[in-house]
Amino acid sequence: MFGDFQGMMGKLKEAQQKIEETKKRLDTVYVEGTSNQGNIKVTITANRTIKSISIDDSLLQDKEELEDYLIIALNDALKKANSINDSEMAAAAKDGMPNIPGLDMFK
Template sequence: MFGDMMGMMNKLKEAQKKVEETKERLNTVLLKESSNDEKLSVTITANRSIKSISVDDELLGDKEMLEDYLILTINKAIEKATKINEAELAAVAKEGMPNIPGMDMLK
């Protein structure tokens, strides 16, 4: 029994290490999201860190329109990055979970 416990602890540590490695890798995954008319684009990492924003000169003359474009496009980029982030981390976590009796409800 004690050996089983040690094995589970080691598997949990390994899973935690893989989760951390995945988080680091997701910092390098870049996603680009653009407005429907391509006048504004946002580049974001899968960890939801904005790397760049590109704005068409036409938007610079209308503050309210620019703000609307920023809100819509950034929210779309964050939504896309969140889906990728959660899927990647869930896959790594599920793969590394030890077989603990009664915990099969996570599947």
């Protein structure tokens, strides 16, 4: 029995290591979000860290319009990053999970 338990614990540690490696790798995956007209571009990592924001000069005259477009671009980038992050983390967790009866949520 203890051999099985130790094997499961080893698998769990491997899963945790894969998840940590995936998190580090996702820091190097860049996603770009844009506003509807492309006058704002936001670059973030798949771990949802903002790396850059580019704003067209034409928006600098209208604060409210700038804010609206910025929200659109940020939400676009976050949606893409969330999708990548969720699928990559689920794959990492699934690969490393031991086969525990009743805990097949990642299968």
